Amino acid sequence: MEWAERSQIEQRAKDVLVQHGLYSLPIDPVNLANLLGVTVHNAKFADDSWAGLIAKRGQHTQILVEQSDPPYRKRFSIAHELGHHFLHLLDDGEIVDKRVDMFREKQPTLADWSAQRRREVEANWFAAALLMPEELVRQQWAANPSVMALARAFNVSQEAMGYRVDSLDLEVASNVV
Numbered sequence: 001m002e003w004a005e006r007s008q009i010e011q012r013a014k015d016v017l018v019q020h021g022l023y024s025l026p027i028d029p030v031n032l033a034n035l036l037g038v039t040v041h042n043a044k045f046a047d048d049s050w051a052g053l054i055a056k057r058g059q060h061t062q063i064l065v066e067q068s069d070p071p072y073r074k075r076f077s078i079a080h081e082l083g084h085h086f087l088h089l090l091d092d093g094e095i096v097d098k099r100v101d102m103f104r105e106k107q108p109t110l111a112d113w114s115a116q117r118r119r120e121v122e123a124n125w126f127a128a129a130l131l132m133p134e135e136l137v138r139q140q141w142a143a144n145p146s147v148m149a150l151a152r153a154f155n156v157s158q159e160a161m162g163y164r165v166d167s168l169d170l171e172v173a174s175n176v177v
């Protein structure tokens with residue numbers, strides 16, 4: 001499998017939103033999934049370390065998220081699974097996501113750059129780009145450079161928005177003014 005550049009993943013996520021008329025705040029990943037014909041369900045996973053999974057069987061793709069997770073986490077989990085849908089799950093199969101894979105977006109170290117880790121990083125990049133599109137983040141940040149305010153506007157956790165702001169170098173840009 002060819003690995004995607006982060007910029008390609010950003011563009012892919014934006015294209016998907018625009019194509020489905022969902023390029024406005026806050027992004028609704030469940031709505032997007034439904035428009036794609038992907039069903040989303042709450043589940044009670046027996047294993048506490050699981051956060052979500054996606055399974056594809058022929059024309060039917062299903063996403064499950066842990067029902068006890070808070071709404072922010074579920075939104076991120078669904079967006080992450082949609083990343084696997086677009087980038088990795090091209091044939092029948094399933095991907096199970098543990099919390100440790102999903103809720104950290106930082107660049108892995110070289111030693112960590114296994115194929116599986118890379119796949120998870122790509123899905124997290126996609127999730128960040130889907131829920132926090134770069135241009136919309138930049139617009140909002142220009143109006144009000146506050147991670148808390150942006151987290152609210154985009155309906156994501158402050159942690160997720162903090163990573164996003166860092167990865168877009170927005171703190172540096174705001175210091176230039």
Ligand SMILES: [Zn+2]
Nearest residue numbers: 097101120123
């Ligand atoms: Zn994953």
